[in-house]
Amino acid sequence: MFKIITAVIGRDLKLAMRRQADIVSALFFFIIVVSLFPLGIGPEPDLLRKLAPGVLWVAALLATMLSLPRLFADDHRDGTLEQLALAPHPLGLVVTGKVIAHWLVSGLPLALVAPVLGIQFDLSADALIVLTFAILIGTPALSGIGAIGAALTLGLRGGGVLVSLLVLPLYIPVLIFGAGAVDATVTGLGGEGHLSLLAALTFASLGFAPWATAAALKIALE
Amino acid sequence: MKDRFNLYRFASPATFYPLAGAMIPYFVAVSVVFGLAGLWLGMLVAPTDFQQGEGYRIIFIHVPASWMSMFIYLVMAFWAAIGLAFNTRLSGMMAQALAPTGALMAFLSLLTGALWGKPMWGAWWVWDARLTSELILLFLYIGYMALTAAIDDNRRSDKAGALLLLVGVVNIPIIYFSVKWWNTLHQGSSVNLAKSSMATTMLWGMLLMAMCFWMYSIAIAFMRVRTIMLERERNTEWVKAVLTGGEK
Numbered sequence: 001m002f003k004i005i006t007a008v009i010g011r012d013l014k015l016a017m018r019r020q021a022d023i024v025s026a027l028f029f030f031i032i033v034v035s036l037f038p039l040g041i042g043p044e045p046d047l048l049r050k051l052a053p054g055v056l057w058v059a060a061l062l063a064t065m066l067s068l069p070r071l072f073a074d075d076h077r078d079g080t081l082e083q084l085a086l087a088p089h090p091l092g093l094v095v096t097g098k099v100i101a102h103w104l105v106s107g108l109p110l111a112l113v114a115p116v117l118g119i120q121f122d123l124s125a126d127a128l129i130v131l132t133f134a135i136l137i138g139t140p141a142l143s144g145i146g147a148i149g150a151a152l153t154l155g156l157r158g159g160g161v162l163v164s165l166l167v168l169p170l171y172i173p174v175l176i177f178g179a180g181a182v183d184a185t186v187t188g189l190g191g192e193g194h195l196s197l198l199a200a201l202t203f204a205s206l207g208f209a210p211w212a213t214a215a216a217l218k219i220a221l222e
Numbered sequence: 223m224k225d226r227f228n229l230y231r232f233a234s235p236a237t238f239y240p241l242a243g244a245m246i247p248y249f250v251a252v253s254v255v256f257g258l259a260g261l262w263l264g265m266l267v268a269p270t271d272f273q274q275g276e277g278y279r280i281i282f283i284h285v286p287a288s289w290m291s292m293f294i295y296l297v298m299a300f301w302a303a304i305g306l307a308f309n310t311r312l313s314g315m316m317a318q319a320l321a322p323t324g325a326l327m328a329f330l331s332l333l334t335g336a337l338w339g340k341p342m343w344g345a346w347w348v349w350d351a352r353l354t355s356e357l358i359l360l361f362l363y364i365g366y367m368a369l370t371a372a373i374d375d376n377r378r379s380d381k382a383g384a385l386l387l388l389v390g391v392v393n394i395p396i397i398y399f400s401v402k403w404w405n406t407l408h409q410g411s412s413v414n415l416a417k418s419s420m421a422t423t424m425l426w427g428m429l430l431m432a433m434c435f436w437m438y439s440i441a442i443a444f445m446r447v448r449t450i451m452l453e454r455e456r457n458t459e460w461v462k463a464v465l466t467g468g469e470k
Contacts, residue, residue, distance in 0.1 A: 152382045156372045165368050169361040173400035219381040
């Protein structure tokens with residue numbers, strides 16, 4: 001069971017490494033969007049400190065979404081996806097592998113640059129740690145839920161815009177608890193509760209979303 | 223030859239089309255009757271609220287619209303589950319026929335809520351849990367309609383839409399509670415069957431209006447599903463017979 005997951009992860013990572021520009025552009029999209037906010041709002045540190053969690057999380061949502069259409073599109077175009085669906089392994093496990101690979105390529109880099117961007121917003125050290133940790137454990141849920149949307153819109157015209165309509169409303173709980181964790185830390189309430197819920201969302205979506213995604217892929221491949 | 227009544231007979235568009243057509247006038251009539259009774263009770267009979275004055279009367283539209291917006295999503299999810307499980311053609315059509323009405327109800331609920339909120343809270347919009355989740359419900363409706371509209375193949379559009387509905391219905395409680403914990407300022411629910419905090423006439427007016435909205439939704443969904451049937455089955459004999467042989 002784990003063999004097929006690790007095999008898919010290895011394959012997707014190798015493909016991603018051959019096209020590093022894709023990873024880097026999504027990452028820079030995140031950095032640019034976050035950097036635009038102080039320019040739009042003004043440089044007062046108090047205001048920025050208050051806005052930082054929300055701004056960083058919304059930007060993380062958008063950056064993750066940006067890379068979603070590519071999750072299945074390339075494999076669909078060259079026929080790999082059909083072969084994966086025909087393989088004796090359950091398609092849900094294959095999708096689990098692809099989701100994990102997607103997170104390693106798109107979610108993990110966000111968590112790595114988040115503290116740097118947090119400094120731009122004058123966040124305290126505690127808040128930076130919680131922010132990084134929240135993005136680290138929250139983004140797998142984004143990849144998992146997003147995979148459903150990517151599979152549903154596979155091969156459709158205007159798929160990129162459509163995927164955002166489908167997926168963004170479902171991202172709201174992650175946004176609320178992710179930004180809430182940082183907020184609670186800043187106000188001194190402690191973010192453990194939010195982080196626990198965020199981890200719960202991640203585990204639930206990693207457990208269930210791949211199977212919904214597999215069903216959506218089968219519909220799309222019919 | 224056995225010719226007993228069989229409910230599954232109406233699972234086919236060819237037989238459901240005339241049945242829906244025959245039922246629409248009744249639903250419209252019942253909706254109008256309930257609507258007139260509800261409006262009479264709500265606007266003329268129900269006493270003026272001592273805190274909110276006459277402005278509260280918008281709840282006779284607001285509350286039924288909110289109920290319907292949530293209920294229609296559940297009905298759509300029900301049809302989605304039936305369609306995915308039994309591969310029935312009609313369930314996808316029903317779900318697609320209901321979606322615009324559900325979106326309209328969600329929009330009406332937000333609109334009347336804003337009109338009520340301005341004099342009562344002093345703001346058109348506040349970010350409290352119920353308003354926000356109603357807004358998210360509207361987004362879910364729009365996402366569903368956008369997805370089904372983007373897929374040309376009917377079979378795929380039904381199934382993909384059904385899957386999205388099921389995913390949405392699982393997520394609604396999660397979204398609701400996350401938004402609720404995020405912020406709560408709304409007044410508590412005042413409809414309670416055991417111990418209602420409002421006058422009986424108000425409750426009856428509201429229930430009558432809810433029935434009116436309910437019947438309206440069924441009638442309009444039937445009208446829409448008839449159009450969808452004709453469009454999708456345009457190459458079949460029964461549609462030709464319907465279209466050339468006059469009405470019904």
